[in-house]
Amino acid sequence: EAQVTQNPRYLITVTGKKLTVTCSQNMNHEYMSWYRQDPGLGLRQIYYSMNVEVTDKGDVPEGYKVSRKEKRNFPLILESPSPNQTSLYFCASSPRARVENEQFFGPGTRLTVL
Amino acid sequence: AQSVTQLDSHVSVSEGTPVLLRCNYSSSYSPSLFWYVQHPNKGLQLLLKYTSAATLVKGINGFEAEFKKSETSFHLTKPSAHMSDAAEYFCVVSESGGSYIPTFGRGTSLIVHP
Numbered sequence: 001e002a003q004v005t006q007n008p009r010y011l012i013t014v015t016g017k018k019l020t021v022t023c024s025q026n027m028n029h030e031y032m033s034w035y036r037q038d039p040g041l042g043l044r045q046i047y048y049s050m051n052v053e054v055t056d057k058g059d060v061p062e063g064y065k066v067s068r069k070e071k072r073n074f075p076l077i078l079e080s081p082s083p084n085q086t087s088l089y090f091c092a093s094s095p096r097a098r099v100e101n102e103q104f105f106g107p108g109t110r111l112t113v114l
Numbered sequence: 115a116q117s118v119t120q121l122d123s124h125v126s127v128s129e130g131t132p133v134l135l136r137c138n139y140s141s142s143y144s145p146s147l148f149w150y151v152q153h154p155n156k157g158l159q160l161l162l163k164y165t166s167a168a169t170l171v172k173g174i175n176g177f178e179a180e181f182k183k184s185e186t187s188f189h190l191t192k193p194s195a196h197m198s199d200a201a202e203y204f205c206v207v208s209e210s211g212g213s214y215i216p217t218f219g220r221g222t223s224l225i226v227h228p
Contacts, residue, residue, distance in 0.1 A: 004157075031214075040123070042204060042218040043158075050214075058215055090157060099146045099208035100165035103216070105157035 002027045004106035006091050012112045013081055021076045021109050023091030031094040032074040033058065033103070034066065036087040043090065049074055050097045081113040116141045118207045120219035128227045133177075133192040135222045137205035140186060147188045148206040148216075149179055158204065164188060175199070200226045 004025045013019055025032065033048035035058075045058030049068040063085055065077040074093075078085060088110050092103040121136040139145060146165045150158040162173025169181040175198075179190045188205060205219040 035218075040220055042220040044218070045215050048215065092158075097214045099214060099216075100163070102148060102160045102163055103158075105150075105159070107157045108155075 002104075004091055004093055004104050006089075006106040006109050008109060009107065010110050012114065014114050015082055016080050019078050019081060019111075021078075021089060021091075021111070023074045023076065023106060024072050025074075025091075025093040025104070026072065027093060027095075027104065028071065029093035029095050029104070030071070031097040031101070032068065033092050033094075034064070034074070034076045035090045035092065036060065036085075037090060037108075038087050046076070046089075048097075078111075081111075083113050085111065086113045087111060116145065116207050116209045116217050118205050118217050118219040120203075120205050120222050122222050123220065124223045124225065126225040126227065127195045129197055130194050133190070133195045133199065133224065135190040135203050135205075135224065137188045137190065137219060138186055139188060139205070139207045141207060141209045143209040146208045147179075147181060148208075149173065149177070149188075149190050150204045150206060152202040152204065152221075154201070161190070161203075195224075195226050197226050197228065200224055 030051045034046040035043040044060045047066040049055045091106040094101040094103045117140045119138045148163045149161040162171045164181045172178045208216045
């Protein structure tokens with residue numbers, strides 16, 4: 001089944017404890033991205049990747065890191081999480097970075113930082 | 115620059131009555147426009163998209179939207195609401211000629227009463 005998977009689905013952590021949220025897609029998509037969803041704000045893009053080893057900042061990149069060493073994986077790293085990073089996170093992928101392409105979303109990761 | 119405004123944060127309808135979710139956009143270039151649906155505790159799923167072909171776009175589950183350039187609108191409609199339509203709906207704009215960072219609206223929560 002074609003899909004985007006994220007792990008973990010739920011995570012509670014404490015301020016300053018490094019964490020990684022994994023994202024993987026099995027559709028051979030070139031474009032991948034991370035979003036955070038906060039009540040009343042919709043989805044805001046954190047980082048995106050056009051292809052392997054090519055990443056760039058989205059609208060809200062502060063406090064996050066990403067890497068794209070393989071085409072299928074695009075992990076999101078919080079090196080020193082803070083409470084304002086408590087949010088619902090979505091990974092998405094698209095065949096190519098073209099404005100007419102739809103994105104395929106993972107199920108989401110709900111992160112709470114205490 | 116691109117932006118999108120969903121004019122209603124909540125829309126409440128009775129089952130069997132029409133649905134109208136309003137979206138206005140702003141774009142410096144030719145835009146692609148999307149509607150996504152998010153059911154509770156789920157990721158986002160594409161409902162329909164406009165990419166400069168037919169201005170009336172039909173999507174899944176009986177939804178459709180009309181691109182009106184003169185009004186810079188892309189409203190989502192359905193003739194008859196079903197209980198299963200209760201969800202959060204997002205309007206999204208991407209424009210050619212710019213960086214590929216789609217802009218999401220803040221979402222409209224559709225409530226369907228029996």
